[in-house]
Every structure is written in structure tokens, then in C-alpha cells.
Amino acid sequence: MYRRWLWPSFALPGVLWLVLLFVVPFYAVLGVAFGTVDPILFQPVPIWNPLEWNVGWLNEVLGRLAPGGIWFDVGIRTIVYVLVSLALCLLIGYPVAYFTARHAGRWKGVILILIILPLWISYMMRMLAWVNLLQTDGYVNDFLTFTHVLSQPRDWLGGSASTVILALVYGYIPYLILPLFASLDRIERSHLEAARDLGASPWSAFRTVTLPLSKTGILGGAVLITLPMFGDYFTPNIVSGAPSTSMIGNQIDLYFHGGPQPTIGAALTIVLAAFLTILMLYYMRSIHRAQREAGTVGAL
Amino acid sequence: MTAVAEPRARPQPSTLTRLRGWFRNPWGKPRFLAVFTWAYILWSIVPVLIAVQFSFNATRSRTVWDSFSTRWYWGDPVDSVWHDESLRHALVQSFKLAGATVLIAVPIGVLLALGLARWRGRGSGTSNFIMLFPLVTPEIVMGVALLLVFSHVFTFVHTGTVAQILGHVTFSISFVVVIVRGRLFSIGRQYEEAAADLGASPFVALTRVLLPLLAPAIIASAAVVFAISADDFVISQWLSSGGSTDTVPIQIYAATRAAPLPSVNAIATIMMVSTLLIVTVGFLAWRFLTRGERRAGTAAEDMGGAFNLN
Numbered sequence: 001m002y003r004r005w006l007w008p009s010f011a012l013p014g015v016l017w018l019v020l021l022f023v024v025p026f027y028a029v030l031g032v033a034f035g036t037v038d039p040i041l042f043q044p045v046p047i048w049n050p051l052e053w054n055v056g057w058l059n060e061v062l063g064r065l066a067p068g069g070i071w072f073d074v075g076i077r078t079i080v081y082v083l084v085s086l087a088l089c090l091l092i093g094y095p096v097a098y099f100t101a102r103h104a105g106r107w108k109g110v111i112l113i114l115i116i117l118p119l120w121i122s123y124m125m126r127m128l129a130w131v132n133l134l135q136t137d138g139y140v141n142d143f144l145t146f147t148h149v150l151s152q153p154r155d156w157l158g159g160s161a162s163t164v165i166l167a168l169v170y171g172y173i174p175y176l177i178l179p180l181f182a183s184l185d186r187i188e189r190s191h192l193e194a195a196r197d198l199g200a201s202p203w204s205a206f207r208t209v210t211l212p213l214s215k216t217g218i219l220g221g222a223v224l225i226t227l228p229m230f231g232d233y234f235t236p237n238i239v240s241g242a243p244s245t246s247m248i249g250n251q252i253d254l255y256f257h258g259g260p261q262p263t264i265g266a267a268l269t270i271v272l273a274a275f276l277t278i279l280m281l282y283y284m285r286s287i288h289r290a291q292r293e294a295g296t297v298g299a300l
Numbered sequence: 301m302t303a304v305a306e307p308r309a310r311p312q313p314s315t316l317t318r319l320r321g322w323f324r325n326p327w328g329k330p331r332f333l334a335v336f337t338w339a340y341i342l343w344s345i346v347p348v349l350i351a352v353q354f355s356f357n358a359t360r361s362r363t364v365w366d367s368f369s370t371r372w373y374w375g376d377p378v379d380s381v382w383h384d385e386s387l388r389h390a391l392v393q394s395f396k397l398a399g400a401t402v403l404i405a406v407p408i409g410v411l412l413a414l415g416l417a418r419w420r421g422r423g424s425g426t427s428n429f430i431m432l433f434p435l436v437t438p439e440i441v442m443g444v445a446l447l448l449v450f451s452h453v454f455t456f457v458h459t460g461t462v463a464q465i466l467g468h469v470t471f472s473i474s475f476v477v478v479i480v481r482g483r484l485f486s487i488g489r490q491y492e493e494a495a496a497d498l499g500a501s502p503f504v505a506l507t508r509v510l511l512p513l514l515a516p517a518i519i520a521s522a523a524v525v526f527a528i529s530a531d532d533f534v535i536s537q538w539l540s541s542g543g544s545t546d547t548v549p550i551q552i553y554a555a556t557r558a559a560p561l562p563s564v565n566a567i568a569t570i571m572m573v574s575t576l577l578i579v580t581v582g583f584l585a586w587r588f589l590t591r592g593e594r595r596a597g598t599a600a601e602d603m604g605g606a607f608n609l610n
Contacts, residue, residue: 006502008423011415014408014473015427021470022434024453025445032448046452096340099333114341120579121348122531124552125568129347131556132354132565138363139350174344223436231438234533238556249440256444256538269444273437280436 029273033057033266044263057267065271071251078247081161082229085168086222089176092169093221097180098210101187115181118174127238130167131157134239159242167239168229176221183217184210215290223283227276248272348572355565362562372566381567389544390551391567395574396461397536397547398529401468402522408469409476409525410518414510416477417484434474442471443538450539460541467535472528476521483517516589523582527575 031046034053038045047053064071100111118126133140134156141153156163187210195205233249252272255265354362358369369375374382381387416428434442446467450457457463491513495505533549540546546554548571555564 007415007419008421009415010411011419011424011427014412014415014477015430017408017470017473018430018434020454021446021449021466022442023430025442025449028449028453029441029445032452044452046448092340095333096337099330099337103330103333104337111337111341114345117576118344118348120527120531120575121572122549122552122568122575124531124533124549124556125351125572126348128552128556128560128564128568129351132351132362133347135363170344170347227436228438231440233440234553238553241557249438252440252444256447262448266444266448269441273441276438276441 026273029266029269032263033270035263037261037263042261044266057263058270061264061267061271071248074246074248074251077245078230078249081165081168081247082226085165085172085229086226088165088169089173089225090218090222093173093177093180094218097177097184097217101181101184112181115174115177119178123171124234124238126171127167127235130170131238134163157239157241159240159244161245163239164236164245167235168232171235172225172229176225179221179224180214180217183214183220187213212290212293215293216287219283219287219290223280226279230276230279231272351565352569352572354562355569357562360561362560362565372561372563373570376563379561379563381563381570384563386543386546387551387563387567390546390548391570393461393545394530394547394549394571397464397468398526400465401472401529402525404465405469405472405525406476406518406522409473409521410480410514412473413477413480413484414506417481431474431477434471435478439471439532439534440538442467443534446470446535447538458541459539460545463539464536464545464547467539468529468532471532471535472525475524475528479521479524480514480517483514487513516586519585519589520582523579526578530571530575 027048028046030050030053031048032044034050034055034057035044035046036054037043061071063069065075066072096115100108100115104111132138135141136153136155140156141150144150145153191209191213192205195209196202200208231249233247233253236245236247236250237253248268249272252265252268255268256262354365355372356368356370357366358371359366372380374380377383381391412431416424416431419427446463447459450459450463457466487510491509492505495509496502500508531549532547533553536547537550537553540550548567552564552568555561
């Protein structure tokens, strides 16, 4: 019965690859995080048997993240940066996606290509662009001093929270606009016309028809950018580099690149991954619910 | 001179009334949104163009424009991309990783997409689930995991080019699967069934019917994988063994934190132009191979759809 085995055998190399290089590596993080450290060489000694796992490192990391711990501020800062960036991305991205899907007319193709374009430009190139602009003698300071908004050039790159948030928004917003556009583009014009014919004002038609129908796009886009933002360390490093803007990702980076204790880094990675998994499950539940609601609106 | 009053049909409404009129007119053009959208597009692209401009600066400054020169590409005997060994190596390394990743990830991904789309039975659900995970795992988590697996489990793999390729393929496979599977769903099963009815074996139906129909998706996914591999920073950095295995994004990252020269802008520009060329070729190939199938613009949506989870 080779027909029965044909399709699974097609999937085999890919599944095997992902098991060996995605699932096993995760177990390796667990093994190191719950392992011990060689007292002389300070090298991590992983423990592979879950029954013998040592939770000391995890407790240590959770203690540091708890109120009063040395990472409490970093944790709060990470959440604040991500939430503010997400809000800004939505505020900027929704009108853009809405206009492109609904009103762009014959410009739609061009606008779409221009919106997708940044996705194909390296993230580092786009950060480099802003580092150039934000230098003390860069164009941003030139413009702001010329228009007398600032009396003298400001040091944007020396640990400013607003610069880090600007960079995060600039870096991740294209990934939000695309799913938003896709969900707005799918909405049937007839639903809106029906709402308007039944006497809804433009605003209430938007609020009761367009917004609920685009909820899956909002949630999908939001999850697509919040997950990587929570793990970001290179953006704050590039545009600030100061400890005052350091995020959780920076702590993980420090513990592996230069720090002496990869074990603590591994334990922190586990905590981050667990936090993001909870976030992901919450999003999946909301998307499920939104799709059900959208189904009811569509049926009307 | 007497002012001759222009005859007016009716008095001009005030700006406020006109704004309200725009807002109230349900089918009128939302001019505010149009301005906002174009402003967004300028904001998203102009900084990059300025960075490109400064790669052609004649002086060492990346902030004060002097005059046009190709000094930072090849003219400068020490610091140009062509003469600075670390920059030239980074360029070679980036292309090497992207090329190898395409060659490995695309075949594996195409097979996985076919398998997952047609395989109904024990293990298919789990496999599908595992496939989706790399798309939502932050790169730093994947970087830590791969670094630890190469230092504690697969100790025969040392950090460096091989480890970097293994890492890049791991996060690329899922993108190939998503793109190819989208195409599989839009093709449907009728062509395969027709082939089977006409006496083709599953293998013949696959190679003679299904694969040619999948060609646009295969080319598009190759372009996408090249772009995301060339763009990747985190996995390359975590699995780099330093020096000769640093890629272009790593060089840009390292240079922006030190005191960079316009040669960094130059190498970033070279990388950007190469990636955009390859993506454009992929896009045009998709358009050409699917001509007559759908309305225009869908290819852009499909290629962008690689980033869409829904």
C-alpha cells in the first residue's frame, strides 16, 4: 500500500528536520536551565531527566523579575515599550491599511507594493537609516533646530526611550499593516452599503461593521509584531545602547554574549517563552471568538 | 483702480463646513486618509533613501552631504567595501548562507507542504502544529535553543557557517510551506484527479501535473527565503563563530554601535539592491506563470501573505 505511505513520506524530511533542529533544541534549553553548573569551569552541565531537574536557576530568575528584584524594572520597561509601540503601530497602521483596502482605487497596486517594500529591506539597513538621521548633526536635529522646535541639537541616540519606541514602531509596523490590509480587503462592500441604507452614520457603520470584521486582522497583526518585539534586543542596542533602555532580550543577550552564566540566560529564555506562549494562547482564543462573531455579522 | 468683484454663484463655505462636508459625504474621497497614507509611505522609505544617498558621500561623514563619489564602494584603498576585508567577507558570507538556505529549505518545504496538505492520519496534526511554531517563535529564543543544542547535544556541529545554514533552513522551511500550501489550496485537487482518471500513477500525476502548477509558488518561496535569510541578523549572530562568519547585518549592527563610515551604508545598499532584485524577479516570474489566472495585484498579496498568519 504505497499510496498510504506516499504523503507521510513526503512530509518526513521536513518533520525530521524540525524535530531535530526545533524541538530538540527547545529541550536543550530546558536541560540547561534546569541543570547545574560545573563548579570549577563554570560551564553549564545539562540534566536531561526531568525527574532530576534543578529548579534553582528558575527560582533565581523569577526572584529577579519579581517586584524588588534587579530585573523588575527591565520587565516592566519591556512590557511598556511593547504596548506603546503596538498602540502606535495600530494608530498609524489601521488608517493606512483602511485607505489602501477601501479607497486607494487605481493606486491600490502601487500603494500595496510601497507598503510591502520595507519588508524586503533589511531590518538593520532601516535601523542604520535612522541612526544616520538622528545623529547630533543629522537631518532630524538640523530640521528641529531650523524650525526652532529645539534650541540646540538633542542627543537622540544616548539612551532615549522615545527613540527606542520610534525604532520599534518603524521596524515592525509593515508586519502589522499587511494582515490588517488583508482582513479589511476581504470585507464585502455590500455589508457597508446595507448598514448605510439602514440609516447608520459613517462612524457607526465603521464601528459596528468594519471594525468587528477586521478584528482578526488586528489580532493577527498584533501577535505577529508583539512576539518578536518581546524578544528584541538589537533595536535598543543600536539606537540607544544605554542600560536605561535595556529590555528582557538584552538581559538574555548579555548572559550569553559576554556574561559568565548561560544557565541563567537559559532560565530567563524559558520564562520569556512561557510568557509568550500564554500570550499566544490568549490571542488564539480571541481570534477564534472574533471569527465566530465575524461569522454572525456576515450571516446578517 | 476699481476692484471688479468676481460674480459668485454662492458664497464659499468656511473651511470647517467643507471639512464637515468631506466627513459627512459617505462616498466621497477621504482626503485626510490619502494624505496620511502617502505621508506614512514617505516616512517608511525616505530614511532608507537618505542612507543610500550617503553611501555615495565623498567625505567620511554620514550626516553632512559633500559631493557624489563611489569612494566607499571601491575607490577608497582601505575602507571601501571592495578593499575592507571584513566587509567583503560579510557580503560573501551573506550570499553563501542565503544561497545554501534556498537550496536546502525549498525542496524540504515543498515536500512538507505536499505531505501536510494530502496526509490525513496519525501524526499529521502534530506535524502541522510543529511546522507553525517557527513562525511565531521570537528569534532570540530560537537562537538560544540552537546555540545550546550545538554546544550540548549535537556537539559535532561547531558554530560557524554550517550551524548558521542549519539555523536559517529551520526558520525558512515554514515560510516555504505556507506559500506552497496556499497555492495547493487554490489549485484544488481536480487536475490531479483528472490525471488519475486518465490513468496516471500518483507519481506521474505529481511530476507532470502538480509540480508545473506549483512552479510559481516554488519560485516565489525561493525569493522569499533568499530575502529573509539575507536579512536575518539574530540567528546568524548567535551561531556565528566571529570574524569570517559575520554576515552583512552583523557588520551593520557592529558598525552602527562603533563609529561607522559611509562604507557601512554602501554595503547595506549593495545588499538591499540585491535582495530587491531577487524579490522583483520572483514577483515577475509569479506574475508571468500565473498570467490569466487571477486579477492583478494578487501576487503581491500572496508574497506578502507569507507574513500573514490568518
